[in-house]
Amino acid sequence: xxxxxxxxxxxxxxxxxxxxxxxxxxxxxxxxxxxxxxxxxxxxxxxxxxxxxxxxxxxxxxxxxxxxxxxxxxxxxxxxxxxxxxxxxxxxxxxxxxxxxxxxxxxxxxxxxxxxxxxxxxxxxxxxxxxxxxxxxxxxxxxxxxxxxxxxxxxxxxxxxxxxxxxxxxxxxxxxxxxxxxxxxxxxxxxxxxxxxxxxxxxxxxxxxxxxxxxxxxxxxxxxxxxxxxxxxxxxxxxxxxxxxxxxxxxx
Amino acid sequence: xxxxxxxxxxxxxxxxxxxxxxxxxxxxxxxxxxxxxxxxxxxxxxxxxxxxxxxxxxxxxxxxxxxxxxxxxxxxxxxxxxxxxxxxxxxxxxxxxxxxxxxxxxxxxxxxxxxxxxxxxxxxxxxxxxxxxxxxxxxxxxxxxxxxxxxxxxxxxxxxxxxxxxxxxxxxxxxxxxxxxxxxxxxxxxxxxxxxxxxxxxxxxxxxxxxxxxxxxxxxxxxxxxxxxxxxxxxxxxxxxxxxxxxxxxxxxxxxxxxxxxxxxxxxxxxxxxxxxxxxxxxxxxxxxxxxxxxxxxxxxxxxxxxxxxxxxxxxxxxxxxxxxxxxxxxxxxxxxxxxxxxxxxxxxxxxxxxxxxxxxxxxxxxxxxxxxxxxxxxxxxxxxxxxxxxxxxxxxxxxxxxxxxxxxxxxxxxxxxxxxxxxxxxxxxxxxxxxxxxxxxxxxxxxxxxxxxxxxxxxxxxxxxxxxxxxxxxxxxxxxxxxxxxxxxxxxxxxxxxxxxxxxxxxxxxxxxxxxxxxxxx
Ligand SMILES: Nc1ncnc2c1ncn2[C@@H]1O[C@H](COP(=O)(O)OP(=O)(O)O)[C@@H](O)[C@H]1O
Ligand SMILES: [Mg+2]
Numbered sequence: 001x002x003x004x005x006x007x008x009x010x011x012x013x014x015x016x017x018x019x020x021x022x023x024x025x026x027x028x029x030x031x032x033x034x035x036x037x038x039x040x041x042x043x044x045x046x047x048x049x050x051x052x053x054x055x056x057x058x059x060x061x062x063x064x065x066x067x068x069x070x071x072x073x074x075x076x077x078x079x080x081x082x083x084x085x086x087x088x089x090x091x092x093x094x095x096x097x098x099x100x101x102x103x104x105x106x107x108x109x110x111x112x113x114x115x116x117x118x119x120x121x122x123x124x125x126x127x128x129x130x131x132x133x134x135x136x137x138x139x140x141x142x143x144x145x146x147x148x149x150x151x152x153x154x155x156x157x158x159x160x161x162x163x164x165x166x167x168x169x170x171x172x173x174x175x176x177x178x179x180x181x182x183x184x185x186x187x188x189x190x191x192x193x194x195x196x197x198x199x200x201x202x203x204x205x206x207x208x209x210x211x212x213x214x215x216x217x218x219x220x221x222x223x224x225x226x227x228x229x230x231x232x233x234x235x236x237x238x239x240x241x242x243x244x245x246x247x248x249x250x251x252x
Numbered sequence: 253x254x255x256x257x258x259x260x261x262x263x264x265x266x267x268x269x270x271x272x273x274x275x276x277x278x279x280x281x282x283x284x285x286x287x288x289x290x291x292x293x294x295x296x297x298x299x300x301x302x303x304x305x306x307x308x309x310x311x312x313x314x315x316x317x318x319x320x321x322x323x324x325x326x327x328x329x330x331x332x333x334x335x336x337x338x339x340x341x342x343x344x345x346x347x348x349x350x351x352x353x354x355x356x357x358x359x360x361x362x363x364x365x366x367x368x369x370x371x372x373x374x375x376x377x378x379x380x381x382x383x384x385x386x387x388x389x390x391x392x393x394x395x396x397x398x399x400x401x402x403x404x405x406x407x408x409x410x411x412x413x414x415x416x417x418x419x420x421x422x423x424x425x426x427x428x429x430x431x432x433x434x435x436x437x438x439x440x441x442x443x444x445x446x447x448x449x450x451x452x453x454x455x456x457x458x459x460x461x462x463x464x465x466x467x468x469x470x471x472x473x474x475x476x477x478x479x480x481x482x483x484x485x486x487x488x489x490x491x492x493x494x495x496x497x498x499x500x501x502x503x504x505x506x507x508x509x510x511x512x513x514x515x516x517x518x519x520x521x522x523x524x525x526x527x528x529x530x531x532x533x534x535x536x537x538x539x540x541x542x543x544x545x546x547x548x549x550x551x552x553x554x555x556x557x558x559x560x561x562x563x564x565x566x567x568x569x570x571x572x573x574x575x576x577x578x579x580x581x582x583x584x585x586x587x588x589x590x591x592x593x594x595x596x597x598x599x600x601x602x603x604x605x606x607x608x609x610x611x612x613x614x615x616x617x618x619x620x621x622x623x624x625x626x627x628x629x630x631x632x633x634x635x636x637x638x639x640x641x642x643x644x645x646x647x648x649x650x651x652x653x654x655x656x657x658x659x660x661x662x663x664x665x666x667x668x669x670x671x672x673x674x675x676x677x678x679x680x681x682x683x684x685x686x687x688x689x690x691x692x693x694x695x696x697x698x699x700x701x702x703x704x705x706x707x708x709x710x711x712x713x714x715x716x717x718x719x720x721x722x723x724x725x726x727x728x729x730x731x732x733x734x735x736x737x738x739x740x741x742x743x744x745x746x747x748x749x750x751x752x753x754x755x756x757x758x759x760x761x762x763x764x765x766x767x768x769x770x771x772x773x774x775x
Contacts, residue, residue, distance in 0.1 A: 112691060119471065
């Protein structure tokens with residue numbers, strides 16, 4: 001614990017140095033470097049297939065990066081299972097397709113990892129789960145199964161499930177892309193509330209209004225690398241790169 | 253937690269206007285059901301009367317009498333190789349069929365799971381080998397495979413000769429394969445009872461540890477506990493099994509009760525039980541439809557099912573009661589009762605009572621197989637070791653390896669049908685491979701696999717009838733010999749059908765039970 005604390009003090013939340021990733025011959029990430037500070041909120045945008053998902057999936061080792069260094073909260077991501085476990089303890093993730101466990105209730109989904117990975121008692125885990133469900137606004141759905149919820153409710157359960165592990169960093173991979181328009185707001189509101197707390201947050205999103213409102217920094221990905229980054233201010237009013245301009249003109 | 257407001261009550265009755273009866277879905281459904289049932293009974297009646305008439309014309313009248321007569325055959329193997337009646341011969345054939353079925357199902361399930369998981373392995377060689385196995389065994393007709401194994405056994409091993417006389421460990425020959433075996437001794441009944449008790453207790457301990465783990469959140473090593481308890485019973489039971497001799501007293505007491513109480517009592521009890529079971533089912537069914545706001549509206553299926561259960565329950569009760577009437581009548585008329593409802597429980601308990609005593613000694617004896625030369629020909633010893641016949645080996649290996657290939661495919665498909673996101677989500681939550689499989693992937697894969705797995709079990713059971721091709725004395729082979737000798741084809745067919753239907757129904761009942769359990773968890 002003390003070792004962790006000293007690590008946290010000075011180091012940034014995430015350091016990426018020249019990260020590269022290939023799928024066969026195809027280079028999905030081509031030398032990505034960035035530093036993300038604790039409490040920072042980063043919104044990642046970019047055309048489809050530009051490597052945004054691959055990038056954030058490398059951060060919790062769902063993908064294995066093949067070049068460069070990734071250091072999360074002072075722990076370097078290597079093939080060492082101990083490091084991978086340690087980093088996954090720090091990092092929570094929310095997926096585009098929710099990926100809730102259909103055979104468990106909402107409460108079962110949220111408490112599964114705290115009980116089996118964190119060795120919490122069931123009562124303790126359920127208490128935490130209920131307070132998280134209050135936080136995302138659906139405590140009354142606790143005993144339903146995922147299949148009985150709307151998309152927006154499912155995604156909020158997924159957020160609560162990730163938060164139950166008490167992570168320091170949250171990764172969101174297009175959390176609203178699979179939702180009907182009227183449900184996008186309820187999910188974004190939850191993420192906004194999180195971003196305003198001191199959670200380090202990386203969100204892949206095409207919701208420009210949301211990016212403008214909560215991002216400390218916006219990164220633009222294209223062809224597997226960061227083409228341009230800056231404050232939302234700079235980004236939306238005065239982009240420098242041609243490709244950024246083209247992308248923004250298409251999306252806005 | 254916020255309690256949601258009570259839902260509004262469901263409507264008590266249909267609020268639609270009534271359509272004319274020929275367009276009324278409910279009425280039509282009932283009419284079709286009843287018409288279908290009538291047609292079925294009628295057809296069955298025609299077939300049976302016709303078949304009996306035809307048989308009579310050929311001079312063979314349908315009767316079950318041959319079952320009580322000597323079969324005129326010896327069985328090549330089984331618990332009763334020299335049966336006194338055809339019934340005994342058929343029973344030995346049934347047991348031979350079940351011997352293959354149960355062990356085949358267990359081995360095919362384990363091996364199939366292993367190969368199915370290997371098929372998905374990231375290790376290229378392992379996955380190729382598994383794939384080769386599946387393709388090979390799935391694509392060659394089962395009968396060919398069975399002949400193949402028989403040919404291997406008959407041609408590949410050296411003959412049993414006088415020079416090979418003496419004990420060994422594994423002795424293959426064209427007469428089969430003999431291996432070391434644990435031979436049950438007198439104490440096995442006590443030992444078996446102890447092991448059953450041990451298994452039940454181990455299961456309780458396992459559940460208790462799981463509950464503890466869930467409520468206190470520390471690793472409680474539930475599996476290790478359960479296994480240790482079982483091992484403890486297995487080990488200690490070897491020495492203390494005579495204590496189970498008390499069961500002998502229990503069974504004698506039960507047998508005495510059965511003998512002392514008049515048959516009437518059982519018939520009345522059975523009738524009451526039938527009515528109670530039907531009532532219980534209907535009540536439970538209605539209870540599940542009762543919401544705080546009143547009864548949910550019942551569908552036609554509900555009504556149909558409830559009336560069916562009611563009718564069947566009443567019919568069973570009537571049957572038992574008429575049995576009672578029959579017994580009373582036979583007292584008056586002095587003839588033997590037509591329905592004998594003691595159900596052989598008294599002899600059964602007598603039999604069990606005679607098996608349990610307080611004698612010590614090891615319940616099982618380890619023996620090595622031996623080749624003996626009692627006459628001019630060398631053969632496997634009947635007393636020590638265990639010799640499997642070529643017929644048994646080829647049919648067992650054939651159906652088991654064949655079914656294994658299909659089960660492997662099911663397991664693979666089941667695991668692959670669980671979306672990748674499930675595994676990724678649990679990975680992101682920090683679960684390692686074993687937990688991920690056990691808590692997230694397998695529960696979902698199992699739900700998908702279970703129904704087709706049941707039909708693979710049925711296939712295995714039915715395919716044992718190919719034993720006839722290699723002269724393995726299972727029910728079909730024995731039955732065929734008997735009907736060749738007696739001409740009672742119809743009776744033998746009915747016995748076959750009844751037996752295979754019973755086996756299939758039991759297997760499906762077990763699979764359906766688990767299937768329902770899994771479904772309930774789902775929604
Ligand atoms: N598992 C994979 N195998 C092969 N190619 C992949 C895989 N995952 C992603 N890719 C490819 O890598 C590129 C980047 O993908 P991704 O990071 O998902 O893009 P984005 O999230 O920005 O849309 C895409 O061209 C995609 O086709
Ligand atoms: Mg993506």
